[in-house]
Amino acid sequence: xxxxxxxxxxxxxxxxxxxxxxxxxxxxxxxxxxxxxxxxxxxxxxxxxxxxxxxxxxxxxxxxxxxxxxxxxxxxxxxxxxxxxxxxxxxxxxxxxxxxxxxxxxxxxxxxxxxxxxxxxxxxxxxxxxxxxxxxxxxxxxxxxxxxxxxxxxxxxxxxxxxxxxxxxxxxxxxxxxxxxxxxxxxxxxxxxxxxxxxxxxxxxxxxxxxxxxxxxxxxxxxxxxxxxxxxxxxxxxxxxxxxxxxxxxxxxxxxxxxxxxxxxxxxxxxxxxxxxxxxxxxxxxxxxxxxxxxxxxxxxxxxxxxxxxxxxxxxxxxxxxxxxxxxxxxxxxxxxxxxxxxxxxxxxxxxxxxxxxxxxxxxxxxxxxxxxxxxxxxxxxxxxxxxxxxxxxxxxxxxxxxxxxxxxxxxxxxxxxxxxxxxxxxxxxxxxxxxxxxxxxxxxxxxxxxxxxxxxxxxxxxxxxxxxxxxxxxxxxxxxxxxxxxxxxxxxxxxxxxxxxxxxx
Ligand code: F6P
Numbered sequence: 166x167x168x169x170x171x172x173x174x175x176x177x178x179x180x181x182x183x184x185x186x187x188x189x190x191x192x193x194x195x196x197x198x199x200x201x202x203x204x205x206x207x208x209x210x211x212x213x214x215x216x217x218x219x220x221x222x223x224x225x226x227x228x229x230x231x232x233x234x235x236x237x238x239x240x241x242x243x244x245x246x247x248x249x250x251x252x253x254x255x256x257x258x259x260x261x262x263x264x265x266x267x268x269x270x271x272x273x274x275x276x277x278x279x280x281x282x283x284x285x286x287x288x289x290x291x292x293x294x295x296x297x298x299x300x301x302x303x304x305x306x307x308x309x310x311x312x313x314x315x316x317x318x319x320x321x322x323x324x325x326x327x328x329x330x331x332x333x334x335x336x337x338x339x340x341x342x343x344x345x346x347x348x349x350x351x352x353x354x355x356x357x358x359x360x361x362x363x364x365x366x367x368x369x370x371x372x373x374x375x376x377x378x379x380x381x382x383x384x385x386x387x388x389x390x391x392x393x394x395x396x397x398x399x400x401x402x403x404x405x406x407x408x409x410x411x412x413x414x415x416x417x418x419x420x421x422x423x424x425x426x427x428x429x430x431x432x433x434x435x436x437x438x439x440x441x442x443x444x445x446x447x448x449x450x451x452x453x454x455x456x457x458x459x460x461x462x463x464x465x466x467x468x469x470x471x472x473x474x475x476x477x478x479x480x481x482x483x484x485x486x487x488x489x490x491x492x493x494x495x496x497x498x499x500x501x502x503x504x505x506x507x508x509x510x511x512x513x514x515x516x517x518x519x520x521x522x523x524x525x526x527x528x529x530x531x532x533x534x535x536x537x538x539x540x541x542x543x544x545x546x547x548x549x550x551x552x553x554x555x556x557x558x559x560x561x562x563x564x565x566x567x568x569x570x571x572x573x574x575x576x577x578x579x580x581x582x583x584x585x586x587x588x589x590x591x592x593x594x595x596x597x598x599x600x601x602x603x604x605x606x607x608x609x610x611x612x613x614x615x616x617x618x619x620x621x622x623x624x625x626x627x628x629x630x631x632x633x634x635x636x637x638x639x640x641x642x643x644x645x646x647x648x649x650x651x652x653x654x655x656x657x658x659x660x661x662x663x664x665x666x667x668x669x670x671x
Contacts, residue, residue: 166504166624171228172468172512178221179469186589187216187574194219205445205455206438207598208607214574215462215542216470216591225461226451229622234457237621238447244269244408248628249505255628256408257613260416261606262440264447273408280404280418281429287383287403288425292325294381296352299328300342300372301422303356304364307385308332309493310415310609311356313486314435315426318602320552321434328426334364343375352381356419358411360384360391363637369395385418410628412493413613431602438606446614456611460618462593466542468512470591474539477520479546480566483600487546488520491612498616498627505626514623524562527569534573535586543592545570546608550599570594 182190191197191213201213201222240247242265244254259265259273291299301311312330329346331338353372357365373382373396383401384392387409392402403418416436424432446456466472475495477488499515521530523545534541547566551559576588597604620627645651646665654662 167228167232167512167622169511171232174224174228175221175465175469178217178224179465182216182218182221182469185218187214187591188576188588190216190218191574203453203455203458206441206607207601207604208455208611209596209598210455210458211594211596212458212462214570214592214594215465216589217462217465221465221469222461225465226457229457229461229618230451232622234451234618234621238617239266241617242270242443242447243267244273248410248626250626250629250631251407253628254408255410255413256406257410257413257416258443260409260414261436261610262443264443273406276404276406277417283403284418284421284424285429287401287421288324288429291352291425294352296350296381297327298346298351299326299354299422299425300331300346300351301328301354301356302331302365302368302372303354303385303419304332304362305493305497306411306414307356307358307362307365307419309486309490310412311420311422313484313490314415314420314423314605316486317483317600317605318423318427318431318435319483321602322427322431324425324428326425328422330422331368332364334367339368339371343371348376351376352383354383354385354421355392355395355397356385356421358387358405358409358414358419360386360388360395363641366395383421385421412497415609434602435606438601438603438608439610440606441603442607442610442614446610456614457618459593459611459615460622462542463516463615463619464622466591467514467516470540470542471513472540472542473513473516474541475516475518476534476541476543477518477546478523478526478543478569479520480523480562481546481548481600482522482524483548483552484546485522488518490609491520492518494612495616497630497633499619499623499625500632501623501625504624506624510623510625512623514619514625523569524565527565531569534590540590542590543570543573544595545592546595546597548597548600552599566594 197213202211241255242258244256244265244267246252246254248255254269256270256273259270260277263274265271308330315328329342331342353376355365355369379396379398382397384397385403386392387405387407389402393399403421405414405417405419409417416439420432451457477491479487495518496515501514502510504510545566547563570592572586573590573592574588576586579585616627
C-alpha cells in the first residue's frame with residue numbers, strides 16, 4: 166500500500182505535468198513513442214498520450230517496486246488467502262496457468278483441468294440427447310464474461326449449439342425465450358457460484374418446469390448441495406470453487422456456454438492467451454510489464470490528475486460487451502472506501518467506468534468527451550486485421566480510431582468558442598494484431614491483473630463485494646409486501662411505503 170510520502174510525490178509530479186499539455190510533452194520527449202509503448206505478442210499498447218512525463222513515470226515504477234508489489238503478485242499466484250474478509254485464496258490464475266508454487270495452487274490447477282475434461286462428456290451427452298439450443302442463466306460474473314467471449318469470437322469456431330443468455334429476473338426475456346425455443350430441444354444451464362442468487366433461481370425454477378425434464382438442467386456452481394436440492398442431477402453439476410471470484414470466473418466451467426457455442430479448441434486458445442499474460446505479469450520487469458503500465462496509468466489518472474471517470478472504447482463491434490464486463494471487473498473490485506484493515510482509504514479508488522463500441526459512440530457521447538467540462542481518460546482499443554471481407558469499412562474504422570485519439574489529445578484552436586476543441590484529453594491506444602481467442606484471453610487477463618495491482622497500491626481488497634448485499638437483503642424483506650401477502654406497512658421506510666402504495670394503486 167502506498168504511503169503519504171508516495172502520494173505527496175505523485176501530487177508534486179502532477180503539478181509539474183499540468184503545466185505542459187499532452188502535445189507539449191510529446192514534442193519535448195522525442196523518444197516518447199518508443200519509451201511509452203510496449204508489445205506482448207499480438208497486443209501493442211501506446212501510452213504516449215497519457216498526461217504524464219518520463220520523470221513521473223519512472224518514479225511511480227520505482228515506488229511500485231519499493232512497495233513490495235512483486236511479493237504480492239507471487240502471493241496471488243501461490244494462493245495465499247489474500248481475500249481476507251472472506252478468508253479465501255484468489256486463484257483464478259490456476260484456471261489457465263500452472264505458475265503457482267504452493268501445493269494449494271497446484272491442486273487448484275489440477276482440479277480446473279479435471280473439470281475441463283468433464284465438459285467433454287457433457288457435450289457428447291447433449292448431442293446424443295438431440296439438444297439444439299442452450300439457455301445459459303446467470304448474472305454478473307456468471308454471465309458477462311461468457312457472453313462477451315462468445316460474442317467476440319463467433320467466427321472462430323462452432324460447437325454445434327445455439328447459445329442464448331438470460332440474466333435479469335425481468336420476466337419479459339424469460340417469456341420471449343420460452344416463446345421462441347423448443348423445450349424438448351433446449352438445455353438450461355444454471356450458472357451460479359453461490360447457487361443462492363435470486364435472479365438465477367427465479368428464472369431457473371420457471372425454466373426447470375418449462376423443459377419438464379431435469380436431465381436437461383445443468384448447474385455450474387461451487388455449491389453442489391444447493392444445486393442438488395434444486396433437483397439438478399449430480400452428473401449434471403460442474404464444479405467451480407470458492408477461490409474463483411465470480412467476475413474472474415470466465416476461465417472456469419462458467420464458460421461452458423462458450424465451449425458449447427464455439428468448441429473446446431477456441432476455449433483452450435483463450436486460456437493459453439491468458440496464461441501468457443500471467444507469465445508476463447509474474448516475470449517481466451516493472452518497466453516492461455504491460456500490467457504495471459496499465460495499473461500505474463489508471464492510478465495516475467485517478468489520483469494525480471483527479472479524473473473520476475474512465476472510458477473503455479473498443480473500435481470493433483465484436484468487443485461491444487467489453488465495457489460491461491470490465492465495469493464489473495473494475496468497479497466491483499475497486500469500488501471500496503476502506504482499506505483491507507478497515508481504515509478509511511487515503512485516496513480515491515475506482516473511477517466510474519463507462520464505455521461502448523467506438524464508431525457508434527462518436528455519434529452519441531463523444532461530444533462530451535471532446536468538449537464537455539470533465540476529462541475522461543480513455544482506453545481506445547483497435548484490431549489491425551479485421552477478420553472480415555470489407556476492407557473499406559475496416560480502413561474507415563481504423564482512421565476514426567486514430568482521428569479520435571489524436572483530436573482528443575491535440576484539440577484545435579478557434580476564434581469561435583463553439584468550434585474550439587480544448588484537447589489535452591488523455592488516452593491509451595491498444596492494438597491487437599487480430600481478435601483471436603488467444604489475444605482476447607491476454608486482454609482480459611491484463612485488465613484483471615491491473616485491477617489487482619491498483620488494489621495493492623490503494624491497500625484495498627479487490628476480491629470481496631460486500632456492497633452488493635444490503636440491497637439484496639432489503640429486496641428479500643420487501644417481497645411479501647410487493648406480492649401483497651403482507652399489508653402492515655407501519656415499519657417500512659416512509660418513502661418506500663409511499664412507492665409501494667403507488668404500485669398497489671396502479
Ligand atoms: O451480487 C454480486 C454477485 O455476487 C457477483 O459478484 C457475482 O458475479 C454475481 O452476483 C452472481 O453470483 P453467483 O454466481 O453466485 O450467482
